[in-house]
Amino acid sequence: MAMAALRREGRRFATPLLSSPIRSSLISHSQEQAPNGVRSISTQVVRNRMKSVKNIQKITKAMKMVAASKLRAIQTRAENSRGLWQPFTALLGDSPSVNVKKSVIVTVSSDKGLCGGINSTSVKISRILHKLSSGPEKETKYVILGEKAKAQLIRDSKDDISLSITELQKNPLNYSQVSVLADDILKNVEFDALRIVFNKFHSVVQFMPTVSTVLSPEIVEREAEAGGKLGELDSYEIEGAETKGEVLQNLAEFQFSCILFNGVLENACSEQGARMSAMDSSSRNAGDMLDRLTLTYNRTRQASITTELIEIISGASALEG
């Protein structure tokens, strides 16, 4: 107690040395004031940083909680939506290596950041696909879902972007929304093959960048004649008055909307998972940083106390002696 009083005493002498407006703005809210480098070392800066790190940690913890609860809601939906594309893959197969003139790459990304590397992954895969599928007499365009992939692709390939879609996740994702969107995409781009790039959700920390290919009906027919998996299409009986071309067109459209729906859901799920783990590690980092800062703070504080004590004792002994 006496020591604290003494320290306060020392401070009073030091006060005129500091310009008052800066000082008051710096340390107005702290009780234990330390003058800036006059007699003892200032702990003000460290204390401010500790406070801000603590606040950041609170925010990241809250974001992790939010992401965890959103993830739980969306994960079941994403897993259920897998049942939509599986029959299509069984029927039409997935042919990522198909060689066509007009490809359209649909890059699925998120609108918000702070979710690890999922957006850069899908952009990277899209760029590779673009490089692979472009060539003489070939045209490759991008359709971009989400703000983040747009921001990345706008830098080097803005001439190849044909559509960009944002604000998809304002309401909870649902099939009507994605199908209207798929419809708009189909109406606005010409394609022989659509390649949908998204992050498939495996677990909270694992996402697989995935490409799903949707072929246009003409290409499906061409591939069917070439044989292979699609060659089995002829063994199906077609009901009603429709021709095979009509059925294939309907199928291709429906397949696109289903795969897009699944892709959007999987990507949203991966986004929340990635955000959760990113926020978890940043809370942990903030904790580590806080520990280090606390150590520095305490050391400085002790050092200043020791210095003051030495000064007092030596002053007293000088008076006595």
Place this chain on the structure above:
Amino acid sequence: MASAGGAAPFWRAAGMTYITYSNICANLVRNCLKEPFKAEAISRERVHFSLSKWVDGKPEKPTIRSDPTEH
């Protein structure tokens, strides 16, 4: 199924894709639900996104689709 198949060329001739057609059908089915479920089903399927076309490397003004009944 057979009757729906017969109507196929007409909606295609009207400029609709299969997706639009199936959405209209789905909406009809949703409207056939009884009350507490009907409002729930309709509120679940809300459409909202903003789409912008790109011409010569520049985005045009985005159009916002946010009406669930607009198809």
